[in-house]
Amino acid sequence: MWVVPLKLCLARAMPRVGMRHSNNSFVPPHCPNPNCKYHLQLDAGWRFKCIGTFGRQVAPHRIQRFLCLHCRRSFSTQTFSTTYWLKRPDILPQLLTKTTGCMANRQIARDLKVAPSTIDRQLSRLGRHCLLYHAATMQSAEPARRVAIDGFVSFEHSQYWPFHHHLAIEPESDFIVYFTDSEVRRSGTMTPAQKRKRERLEAALGRPDPKAVYGDVKHLLEVVAGSQPHLTVLSDDHRAYPQAIKGLLCEVTHLVTSSKERRDADNPLFPVNLADMLLRHSSANHKRETIAWSKRRQASAERLAVFLVWRNYMKSRREKRPRGPTPAEARGTVDHRVTVEELLGRRWFVSRTSLPARWVDYYWRAISTRALPRQRRHELSYAA
Ligand SMILES: [Zn+2]
Known part of the structure; x- marks a missing residue:
């Protein structure tokens, strides 16, 4: 059933003290680590810091990295993007x-x-x-x-x-x-x-x-x-x-x-x-x-x-x-x-x-096809 809403619409940016923004106004809405208390909990108590950038071949070429100061998981603006980890991010929009x-x-x-x-x-x-x-x-x-x-x-x-x-x-x-x-x-x-x-x-x-x-x-x-x-x-x-x-x-x-x-x-x-x-x-x-x-x-x-x-x-x-x-x-x-x-x-x-x-x-790709001996499941822990 369409069970308990998680108030996803509340996933908004909160003002945080001492936060630095390098090249854009992106503010991570929550910690991406499912085991961190700030993954679901959206309050002003979450603290993270910017930890530099990395370069990549496709635009945008510089990606901001962050560190959750609660669970110490590092992540980037890409973690919140549907093209996370894709070498060809241009394909996804054309597929539909x-x-x-x-x-x-x-x-x-x-x-x-x-x-x-x-x-x-x-x-x-x-x-x-x-x-x-x-x-x-x-x-x-x-x-x-x-x-x-x-x-x-x-x-x-x-x-x-x-x-x-x-x-x-x-x-x-x-x-x-x-x-x-x-x-x-x-x-x-x-x-x-x-x-x-x-x-x-x-x-x-x-x-x-x-x-x-x-x-x-x-x-x-x-x-x-x-x-x-x-x-x-x-x-x-x-x-x-x-x-x-x-x-x-x-x-x-x-x-x-x-x-x-x-x-x-x-x-x-x-x-x-x-x-x-x-x-x-x-x-x-x-x-x-x-x-x-x-x-x-x-x-x-x-x-x-x-x-x-x-x-x-x-x-x-x-x-x-x-x-x-x-x-x-x-x-x-x-x-x-x-x-x-x-x-x-x-x-x-x-x-x-x-x-x-x-x-x-x-x-999780758990539906099996009888006629196939080997079936690939979705088991990557970070990927979407
Ligand atoms: Zn965290």
Whole structure:
């Protein structure tokens, strides 16, 4: 759930006695060390000092260093920047539009003349940043009282490993509130040879949990409901949904629309159908018959986080009204369209932001892909 706000908006500069500024007016808002008492505590008692500068190849060329006088951790202005430790800080701002403009990772790498692994790493960082940005925004936002939910079908590694991204959308604004995912078993029409291959793979690597959809949709709705006493849920007739809803603590009005109903603008599930279409249209990894499918569900979640922020805060709600409000503006969560510069204007610290449980897994890259023996997790202690 969108739990206890950490008053992130209070992360402001405090006047400090004896502080020197070398070349700009940057004042560190807090100590970056999660183990220091001045990491979360924002009061005038925090003392730090400037300890010189260092030079680097890209602008700004001189970076101010600081020392926390409480925990003795040294840091710099870069520690509070989204481009912390990046040799190519120019890539991150370009990734957002390229990713949501349906370019695959290798196409972006060719376009920017960098190694594909650079794009993989920076896209993963952008995804983590977007998870934190949305979670931090939701801590002070109005909760959604009505949501339409749906399972967006894709696959990881090969078509033998399909999965669903469960999306919760507020119908009145088209705002994507939260998402989770579930592994599912390959189904549908298969040739005898495909069935045999599925058996072989499942015998070697295990079968997806048949209750995964139930558990992940329940978690999705728990986070959306938060502490509200009542929630209205619009969905299709998937058999796991009533069960998941029954497990919730709040009172739920469940409005079911058959998945066989015509999917036009009059369909009550139009907001999720629209989000599904837009997601497929905007993401290279979800296109039909693509060769850029997700190799890991983890990376698909990171791309989806980028899509969520772009869709909610940066893109107009209606395609035919490009200057119209974004979903976040339509629901009153923000009062303006967020720009790339604003989105990347500050680094969000995971230790200062409450993430829902599944997003904690996404942040630390803890989602495993069965078919891969080795999976890279996010274990760097200083990096974003
Ligand atoms: Zn400190």
